[in-house]
Amino acid sequence: DAKTTQPNSMESNEEEPVHLPCNHSTISGTDYIHWYRQLPSQGPEYVIHGLTSNVNNRMASLAIAEDRKSSTLILHRATLRDAAVYYCILKTSYDKVIFGPGTSLSVIP
Amino acid sequence: NAGVTQTPKFRILKIGQSMTLQCTQDMNHNYMYWYRQDPGMGLKLIYYSVGAGITDKGEVPNGYNVSRSTTEDFPLRLELAAPSQTSVYFCASSWDRVDSYSGNTIYFGEGSWLTVV
Numbered sequence: 001d002a003k004t005t006q007p008n009s010m011e012s013n014e015e016e017p018v019h020l021p022c023n024h025s026t027i028s029g030t031d032y033i034h035w036y037r038q039l040p041s042q043g044p045e046y047v048i049h050g051l052t053s054n055v056n057n058r059m060a061s062l063a064i065a066e067d068r069k070s071s072t073l074i075l076h077r078a079t080l081r082d083a084a085v086y087y088c089i090l091k092t093s094y095d096k097v098i099f100g101p102g103t104s105l106s107v108i109p
Numbered sequence: 110n111a112g113v114t115q116t117p118k119f120r121i122l123k124i125g126q127s128m129t130l131q132c133t134q135d136m137n138h139n140y141m142y143w144y145r146q147d148p149g150m151g152l153k154l155i156y157y158s159v160g161a162g163i164t165d166k167g168e169v170p171n172g173y174n175v176s177r178s179t180t181e182d183f184p185l186r187l188e189l190a191a192p193s194q195t196s197v198y199f200c201a202s203s204w205d206r207v208d209s210y211s212g213n214t215i216y217f218g219e220g221s222w223l224t225v226v
Binding site (some may be wrong): 032034036041042043044045046049085087091092096097098099100101102 | 142144150151152153154157165167168199201203213214215216217218219220
């Protein structure tokens with residue numbers, strides 16, 4: 001079973017910030033938190049990852065709770081091209097990677 | 110870099126036929142994975158490999174076989190195709206170093222659309 005839980009769907013207005021939550025209460029000390037997104041009819045693509053500290057890149061920001069049991073992917077200004085399924089997974093060495101159903105993000109013009 | 114390459118992109122199989130989905134990566138990644146994705150659903154892990162000669166079952170291995178004779182290639186074999194195997198198949202790979210920079214980012218292929226009729 002997936003080690004993470006996410007809301008099934010979320011909506012956002014275009015050009016507004018979006019906060020996508022993820023719960024991972026059984027995270028271990030060696031687990032990295034990864035976020036991927038899947039656009040329609042495409043393979044998933046990497047968005048961002050982190051271990052303990054908050055992370056920023058050109059696509060998004062990742063806020064990690066102090067106890068690491070939850071995290072939030074932040075899209076600062078949603079565009080129509082951000083409409084996708086977003087997956088939060090835990091990644092560690094020498095272990096299989098299980099994806100949950102993810103969050104389907106709709107962006108309203 | 111080509112990344113992760115899957116072939117074929119589209120295939121129609123008849124019930125009972127067999128076929129192999131090919132996957133190759135040019136990033137020298139140790140880890141490789143096969144996922145399937147049914148319409149409107151998430152990714153399900155079929156098999157994975159942590160290096161040449163080593164494979165292990167994922168969540169839904171029944172009806173499939175894999176081999177990993179080289180670092181680059183990870184073919185997925187479907188034996189006796191069934192309509193339940195109609196799906197999109199994704200191959201993926203990742204590096205095996207756990208560090209703050211790479212974090213084992215997973216790279217996916219573009220997918221193989223398989224229909225069994």
